[in-house]
Amino acid sequence: MWDGPFYRVRRDGYEICFVPGAGEDLEKVCNVDMWVIRDDGDRWSGTVFTLDEVHRIMDRQRQAGDPEGDYWWCWDGLIVRDAGVQSMVKVIDGLVAAGEHETVLRHVGPEENP
Numbered sequence: 575m576w577d578g579p580f581y582r583v584r585r586d587g588y589e590i591c592f593v594p595g596a597g598e599d600l601e602k603v604c605n606v607d608m609w610v611i612r613d614d615g616d617r618w619s620g621t622v623f624t625l626d627e628v629h630r631i632m633d634r635q636r637q638a639g640d641p642e643g644d645y646w647w648c649w650d651g652l653i654v655r656d657a658g659v660q661s662m663v664k665v666i667d668g669l670v671a672a673g674e675h676e677t678v679l680r681h682v683g684p685e686e687n688p
Contacts, residue, residue, distance in 0.1 A: 583663050588612045590666055592659055601658040609682075610666065610675050618679035620650040622665075624657045650680035 575582055581600065583590040591609045594600060604627040610618040623631075628646055636643025654665050669675040 581659060583659070585667065585670070588670060590663055592662075594659070601660070603659050603662070604657045606659075606662070608662070608666070610670060610679060611685075615684035617682045617685060618675050619682050620652050620679040621648060622652045622654055622662050623648070624654055626657070628653060652678055 575584075579593060579596070581592040581594055583592070589611045591611060592603070593607045594603050604624040605621070607621050608619070632643055632646050634643075652665070652669075654662055666675065669678055
């Protein structure tokens with residue numbers, strides 16, 4: 575469900591919050607920031623990329639003469655095979671079910687109340 579700039583997917587015990595670009599087709603999303611927010615308020619963040627998107631990024635960097643054109647890394651990056659929010663949700667659900675989101679994603683702690 576849309577909530578301002580966020581696309582939220584509610585699950586039992588947690589929510590996945592994506593930040594797609596304005597007007598971006600959710601079935602074609604290939605590079606998106608996201609959070610897993612547990613019901614207790616604890617949060618884990620990451621950026622999800624498709625394999626094709628990583629390839630495009632590296633090609634663009636290589637053409638620009640950047641050394642990053644020969645390698646790629648991202649601190650809290652998750653690379654998935656298929657584009658689209660629903661495909662990404664399936665992967666993230668599997669990570670949460672196995673507890674692997676705590677290793678793959680970056681722990682950012684609970685949201686602070688103002």
